[in-house]
Each structure stands twice: as structure tokens, then as C-alpha cells.
Amino acid sequence: MIEARGLTKVYGDKTAVAGVNFTVEAGRVTGFLGPNGAGKSTTMRMIMGLDRPTSGSVTVNGSPLTKHAAPLRDVGALLDAKAVHTSRSAYNHLLAMAATHSIPKKRVHEVIEMTGLADVARKKVGGFSLGMGQRLGIAAALLGDPQTVILDEPVNGLDPEGVVWVRNLVKYLASEGRTVFLSSHLMSEMAVTADHLIVIGRGKIIADAPIQEIITGKGQGRTRVRTDQPDRLMQLLAGTGVSVEVQERELLEVKGLDPRQIARAALDSQVLLYELTPLQASLEEAYMELTKDEVEYHSLITTGAPVEAGGK
Amino acid sequence: MSSTTVESTPSSPRGAESRAQRSGDGTSTGPGPSFLRVLNSEFIKFRTLLSTLILLGSTVVVMVGFGALSAWGTGQFSEAAAQDPEAAARIAAQGGDLAVTVPTSGIAFAQLILGSLGVLLMSSEFTTGMARSTFAAVPRRIPAFAAKLVVVVLTSFIITAASTLVAGLVSVPILDNYGLGLDLGSSQSVKLLLVNSLYVAAVAAIGMSLGTLIRNSAGGIMSLVGLFFVAPIAFQLIPGDFFVEARKYLPGNTVDPLTAVEHVPDTLEAWQAGLVLGAWVVIPVLLAAVLLKKRDV
The missing domain is CATH 3.40.50.300 (P-loop containing nucleotide triphosphate hydrolases)
Structure with missing residues (x-):
């Protein structure tokens, strides 16, 4: 020790x-x-x-x-x-x-x-x-x-x-x-x-x-979604506390819903998803965030480009 | 920003099985860095560097070479002198002194080489980063310093003594050719061998202290050269009684009084010279030890 x-x-x-x-x-x-x-x-x-x-x-x-x-x-x-x-x-x-x-x-x-x-x-x-x-x-x-x-x-x-x-x-x-x-x-x-x-x-x-x-910070998990109907899906997911970011034509990043909720919404409306990846803030992001304000290290707000959850 | 750690002893099941005493505050019970162990380590470090062995070899070569050369030169000189009554009288006055100093005629170079070795052994610890390993294993530091000092001093003494002896053995037949006798067993021969070997060991100790204080190979060797080669000349050139007097107290000028058969006027007495040389060793060594202990590695 x-x-x-x-x-x-x-x-x-x-x-x-x-x-x-x-x-x-x-x-x-x-x-x-x-x-x-x-x-x-x-x-x-x-x-x-x-x-x-x-x-x-x-x-x-x-x-x-x-x-x-x-x-x-x-x-x-x-x-x-x-x-x-x-x-x-x-x-x-x-x-x-x-x-x-x-x-x-x-x-x-x-x-x-x-x-x-x-x-x-x-x-x-x-x-x-x-x-x-x-x-x-x-x-x-x-x-x-x-x-x-x-x-x-x-x-x-x-x-x-x-x-x-x-x-x-x-x-x-x-x-x-x-x-x-x-x-x-x-x-x-x-x-x-x-x-x-x-x-x-x-x-x-x-x-x-x-x-x-x-x-993981405080529930800031994000999900990467690929679908051939991005506009339709965005309408389906819209709600309070949910933010959807269009990254490419068929690639969305959803914050505020977990993958299961997203899949359920898509299934209900027969929207095809061909990728559903839970994202975690990388340690880099978490670290950047930590160093940004030394006082507020309890509440992590992840920004910037996410990467896939660690290789565990 | 206090840590919220509670005193717990998280010993994993596997850990508990294989190493019951691993966790907790228990410290190891195995042997630690006693002085003899550290000395052994420093000796291993000493002998496993090719550069060290090359410097030791060079010392022997230089000492024996200069001894032989000096024997030849002394012989030549005595032959020429025999035909010149005035010169013959001068040699007679000096007695056997001419031949007796032949084995140690390379000592100026031995002190330079072994003094530099002293510098290098410590400065290279710092320039290569080895010091971090050395002092992590011996965090008290002084045992490692002392062990290295012992290795440096002992090796310098032994190498100088051995090469003086070999130089003497080589010189005897050469001098014999010119009808000059050299008795390696005479008390003056033995005295010259011991004092010169002690002197070179002292120079190596000073070198190691400089290496410890300066932590830089070039700087350490330059300081050593400055002290033993530049200062005596500079002190001679600068006018004024002070420098004439001060020159006697330079470490390089303590050997002659220490080995003189009879006291030469305007030089230190033998006991004074011994004290001066001792001070030149003890003060830098203590200073180096104190600062080594204090400074960050």
C-alpha cells in the first residue's frame, strides 16, 4: 500500500x-x-x-x-x-x-x-x-x-x-x-x-x-445507430432529454435513450437498424472534462467525438 | 481532496493461498542492502564495463612504457655524464635517486587516467540514468557511495602498485645495461611505490567526488585536469608570493615532499604534505556524500 x-x-x-x-x-x-x-x-x-x-x-x-x-x-x-x-x-x-x-x-x-x-x-x-x-x-x-x-x-x-x-x-x-x-x-x-x-x-x-x-460519468451513455430511414427514426426517438445527432447520411448518434429503448421504438415502426452500438466516453474525453474544471469533477458531461466502449 | 480510503486489507483468495504474508503492511524479511552486498554490487558494476577495463589496462601500459623509456633515458644520461666530470659529480651527489624514481615516472599519466576513471564511474551513473536504479535499490545512498569509493580507491591503489612493480622489473635489466643498479626491495623503492600508489588512489577519490558533485563526465574530468595540471602551471606563472606559497598546497605537489629522502627547502615537510593531501581527499569526499544524500537523483 x-x-x-x-x-x-x-x-x-x-x-x-x-x-x-x-x-x-x-x-x-x-x-x-x-x-x-x-x-x-x-x-x-x-x-x-x-x-x-x-x-x-x-x-x-x-x-x-x-x-x-x-x-x-x-x-x-x-x-x-x-x-x-x-x-x-x-x-x-x-x-x-x-x-x-x-x-x-x-x-x-x-x-x-x-x-x-x-x-x-x-x-x-x-x-x-x-x-x-x-x-x-x-x-x-x-x-x-x-x-x-x-x-x-x-x-x-x-x-x-x-x-x-x-x-x-x-x-x-x-x-x-x-x-x-x-x-x-x-x-x-x-x-x-x-x-x-x-x-x-x-x-x-x-x-x-x-x-x-x-x-461512464453520470449516465451519459450514447448509442450509435445506423439505419436506412434516419429521418423516420429521428421522429420516432424525439422526446425530452433525448438528443439525436446526424453524423453521416445513415448514421445517428443518440443521447438520452439506451440501445434497448431505441431498438424497441424502431421495431414498433418497422424501421430497419443495421448497427446499434452503445458508446462510452473515452477516457481521453473523461480526462479532458476532468481537467477542464477541477471543481466539477463529480458531474461529467462528455463532449467531442465518442469512441467505442473500451475493449473489455 | 482527501482520500476516502478505509483501512482495509484486500487480499484476494489467490493471494491468500500463495503468499499469505503478501498483503497488509508487512515488509519483506529477505536480506537487505548491507554494506558488503552493496560493495559486491559495485564491484560487479565496475568489472562489467569494458571502458573501465580499458582504462585499467592503459594505466599498466603507460606506467610500464614510461618506466622502460625513463630507464633508457636515465642510462643514456649517465653514460654521457661519465665522460663529463662535472655531470658525474652531480649524479654522485644525487646518489641512487636517479634510478630509484624510474618505476614511477609514468605516475602523472596514471593519476590522469585513474582520476578520470573515478570521475566517470560516478558521472556515468547520472548521465545514463543508472543512478535511479542504484539509489532505488539503496535509498540511503551513502552505502552505495562508500562502496563505490572503496572500489575506486582499492583498484587505483592496486593497479598503480602493480604497474609500478612491473615497470621496475622491466627497468632493472635496462638500467643494468648502463651499469646502473636499481634495488626494488630498498626502503626508498618501497616507499616510492606505496606513496605514489596511495597518491593515485587519492586522486581517484577526488575524481569520484568531482563526478558526484558535477554529475557530468566532461565537466568532472576538466575540473580534475584543472586542479592537477593547469593550476600548478598557472600558480607558477602568476607573480606574487601568495601563489608561490599556495602552490605548495596543491594536491599534485604533495608527492615530492612525501617521498623525499631528506627535506628539500621551500617545500612542505612530509607530515604537512600528508595532511594537505588528506584534506584534499576528505573535504571533497564529505561534501560529495552530503550533497548526494541531500540532492534529488
């Missing part, structure tokens, strides 16, 4: 993190979302004891990382792509990290296998692709079999297979009861990976809620 209390980091006259409070619970994947410069990486570095908080504190399992007897066994982190000397091989890097905690060579080989680095483990890290660097970072994070795993932009630079692998890995780690804290710019990725979301903007926490709550 990670707990931040009044956590603040000021660089010169710029406040990167402004007194944030949050708790990252064990047993679920907590996403950490925010644009560049919002304070995500700074927060993660403070958790790892690399940056000192200007004020406030952040603890892992009740104490700051500097007080832990075996930090690598308690917290594993991937911070930025390559926190590795470029002239050293992946194997030797892991070996040196493992040596600090007397982690056996067997475990080094395990994480190399686990992250699919076996073929390149003896090569210099400088020649690694971004994706390989990420895999090495994840291998290093898992080295101590830590209770808490912190991953900063883990899917950045990974191929689709790697993205799916990370997604499954973090879910698996959370299912084992570990604390998983993960940041990503790929908000759609967040939508399918995280259980809980902490949204940060300009150094402040904007939202801290289950992901589904953030995406």
Missing part, C-alpha cells in the same frame, strides 16, 4: 506536486493518469526516495522507502525507459542490482525469461530498442519479487504483443494481492488495464475513483 499525505514538490518557483493525498491499495491495479508535467513521474520518484518531498510524505507499507530494510524486496519500480548504464549487458545490470540484496542468480535468470529477454541478455543495453529497454526495466522491477510494483509508462515503446503482456502481467500481480501503481499516457490502455484511477493535473489530484465510474 502506498500512501501520500500532503505530498509536495517544488522545483525553484514551479510546484510540480501540490500537496496531494492518495492511497494506492493492494490487490488492484491503480492507474496514474495525467498529461506531461502533471507531476506523475515526480510523484513516483518521491515514492522511490529519489526525489525528496518539499513537504508532506509518502510511505510504502507504512514507512518511507529510505527506512525499509530491504527496499528492492518491498518495492520494484520502472522509472523512465532506461535507468541502466548503456555499456553494460542486461544480465550484468540485473546481476549487480540483485547483488545488493543477495538475490540469487536463479532469480536473475527467471526475470530474464519472464520478460522475454533471454536472447539479448548478454548484449549491451545501449543497443536495445525502447521496447527491450522497457522489458529490462520491468525485469529489474520484479527482481526482488516485491509486494509493491511501480511502473512509469510501462507500455511505452512496446509492440502490441508486449502491450498485452504488460496488461496481463499487472493484472496477475494485482491478483496475487500486490500493490500495482502504473502510469500511462495511453488512456485507452488505462481503460482496459486499471481497476482504479488517480487523475493528476497541474500537481493536484483531480479524481480518485474506480475506473468505470470515471468513464
Whole structure:
């Protein structure tokens, strides 16, 4: 469990993190979302004891990382792509990290296998692709079999297979009861990976809620309808609280009715529908909306182009 | 903006089965980063960089090469001197000093190479981002700094001592050709070997402190060169008694007083030189350690 209390980091006259409070619970994947410069990486570095908080504190399992007897066994982190000397091989890097905690060579080989680095483990890290660097970072994070795993932009630079692998890995780690804290710019990725979301903007926490709550907002579901009688259907659906938007000649977007109500209305009047897709606000939209007004984050009004409901 | 989290212990059934102690506030019970473990880690890091090994090899080559060259030059000089009564008298006055300094004649280059190595070992941590891994594993930071310092100092000492010895072994037959004797077992030979090796180890420690403070390879090496190569010359060129006096206290000018058979006028006493060199090591090392602990990585 990670707990931040009044956590603040000021660089010169710029406040990167402004007194944030949050708790990252064990047993679920907590996403950490925010644009560049919002304070995500700074927060993660403070958790790892690399940056000192200007004020406030952040603890892992009740104490700051500097007080832990075996930090690598308690917290594993991937911070930025390559926190590795470029002239050293992946194997030797892991070996040196493992040596600090007397982690056996067997475990080094395990994480190399686990992250699919076996073929390149003896090569210099400088020649690694971004994706390989990420895999090495994840291998290093898992080295101590830590209770808490912190991953900063883990899917950045990974191929689709790697993205799916990370997604499954973090879910698996959370299912084992570990604390998983993960940041990503790929908000759609967040939508399918995280259980809980902490949204940060300009150094402040904007939202801290289950992901589904953030995406769906308050009943703002929309439905995409394709029909060869769009005008007829629009007449049928018209009513209070219902808005219909014509997107293409035979493509409508309906707000205020659920797909079942739309289908019922069409069936009653013998109007043919050939697509009926429930839409959710994308996390991007939800996020835009959240950051637009930091106060009104309870009532989500989704605007802009919708995308299909997440890939679950 | 307070979190609404209640103290709950969400241990999944699977988690409860496989790792009973996973959830909650329990911290791991496995071995942590003791100093010896961190030292082992730093040694692995040291030996797994090709550039490090190249610098160590270069030191040996340069030391042995300069030793041999100096033996040859000294021999030539003594032969010419034998035909010149005045020069012969001068050599006689210096006694065996001519030959005894031959093995350490490459020391200026050894200090440059190993001092730069000291800079690089720490500055590269920051330039490559490795520091984040290093200090995430050892969040107290000082053990990692101390371990690296031990590796740097020990290696520099051993490499300098070993290459001085090899340079001596190579020089003996060359000097012998010119009828000059060099006893590597003499107390002055041993003293020169130990003091010079300690000196190079001190330079490497200063280098590592500069690398820690400046966090930039080029800047660190330039500072080192400035301190050991530029400052002595600049201090000589600038007129005024202050610089003449101050020059004695530069770290590079402490070796001669430390190894002199007899005290030379206008130089520091051996004990003074030892204290000066010690201060040149202790102050930067402490400053680097304090700032490393304080600053963000």
C-alpha cells in the first residue's frame, strides 16, 4: 500500500506536486493518469526516495522507502525507459542490482525469461530498442519479487504483443494481492488495464475513483445507430432529454435513450437498424472534462467525438 | 481532496493461498542492502564495463612504457655524464635517486587516467540514468557511495602498485645495461611505490567526488585536469608570493615532499604534505556524500 499525505514538490518557483493525498491499495491495479508535467513521474520518484518531498510524505507499507530494510524486496519500480548504464549487458545490470540484496542468480535468470529477454541478455543495453529497454526495466522491477510494483509508462515503446503482456502481467500481480501503481499516457490502455484511477493535473489530484465510474460519468451513455430511414427514426426517438445527432447520411448518434429503448421504438415502426452500438466516453474525453474544471469533477458531461466502449 | 480510503486489507483468495504474508503492511524479511552486498554490487558494476577495463589496462601500459623509456633515458644520461666530470659529480651527489624514481615516472599519466576513471564511474551513473536504479535499490545512498569509493580507491591503489612493480622489473635489466643498479626491495623503492600508489588512489577519490558533485563526465574530468595540471602551471606563472606559497598546497605537489629522502627547502615537510593531501581527499569526499544524500537523483 502506498500512501501520500500532503505530498509536495517544488522545483525553484514551479510546484510540480501540490500537496496531494492518495492511497494506492493492494490487490488492484491503480492507474496514474495525467498529461506531461502533471507531476506523475515526480510523484513516483518521491515514492522511490529519489526525489525528496518539499513537504508532506509518502510511505510504502507504512514507512518511507529510505527506512525499509530491504527496499528492492518491498518495492520494484520502472522509472523512465532506461535507468541502466548503456555499456553494460542486461544480465550484468540485473546481476549487480540483485547483488545488493543477495538475490540469487536463479532469480536473475527467471526475470530474464519472464520478460522475454533471454536472447539479448548478454548484449549491451545501449543497443536495445525502447521496447527491450522497457522489458529490462520491468525485469529489474520484479527482481526482488516485491509486494509493491511501480511502473512509469510501462507500455511505452512496446509492440502490441508486449502491450498485452504488460496488461496481463499487472493484472496477475494485482491478483496475487500486490500493490500495482502504473502510469500511462495511453488512456485507452488505462481503460482496459486499471481497476482504479488517480487523475493528476497541474500537481493536484483531480479524481480518485474506480475506473468505470470515471468513464461512464453520470449516465451519459450514447448509442450509435445506423439505419436506412434516419429521418423516420429521428421522429420516432424525439422526446425530452433525448438528443439525436446526424453524423453521416445513415448514421445517428443518440443521447438520452439506451440501445434497448431505441431498438424497441424502431421495431414498433418497422424501421430497419443495421448497427446499434452503445458508446462510452473515452477516457481521453473523461480526462479532458476532468481537467477542464477541477471543481466539477463529480458531474461529467462528455463532449467531442465518442469512441467505442473500451475493449473489455 | 482527501482520500476516502478505509483501512482495509484486500487480499484476494489467490493471494491468500500463495503468499499469505503478501498483503497488509508487512515488509519483506529477505536480506537487505548491507554494506558488503552493496560493495559486491559495485564491484560487479565496475568489472562489467569494458571502458573501465580499458582504462585499467592503459594505466599498466603507460606506467610500464614510461618506466622502460625513463630507464633508457636515465642510462643514456649517465653514460654521457661519465665522460663529463662535472655531470658525474652531480649524479654522485644525487646518489641512487636517479634510478630509484624510474618505476614511477609514468605516475602523472596514471593519476590522469585513474582520476578520470573515478570521475566517470560516478558521472556515468547520472548521465545514463543508472543512478535511479542504484539509489532505488539503496535509498540511503551513502552505502552505495562508500562502496563505490572503496572500489575506486582499492583498484587505483592496486593497479598503480602493480604497474609500478612491473615497470621496475622491466627497468632493472635496462638500467643494468648502463651499469646502473636499481634495488626494488630498498626502503626508498618501497616507499616510492606505496606513496605514489596511495597518491593515485587519492586522486581517484577526488575524481569520484568531482563526478558526484558535477554529475557530468566532461565537466568532472576538466575540473580534475584543472586542479592537477593547469593550476600548478598557472600558480607558477602568476607573480606574487601568495601563489608561490599556495602552490605548495596543491594536491599534485604533495608527492615530492612525501617521498623525499631528506627535506628539500621551500617545500612542505612530509607530515604537512600528508595532511594537505588528506584534506584534499576528505573535504571533497564529505561534501560529495552530503550533497548526494541531500540532492534529488
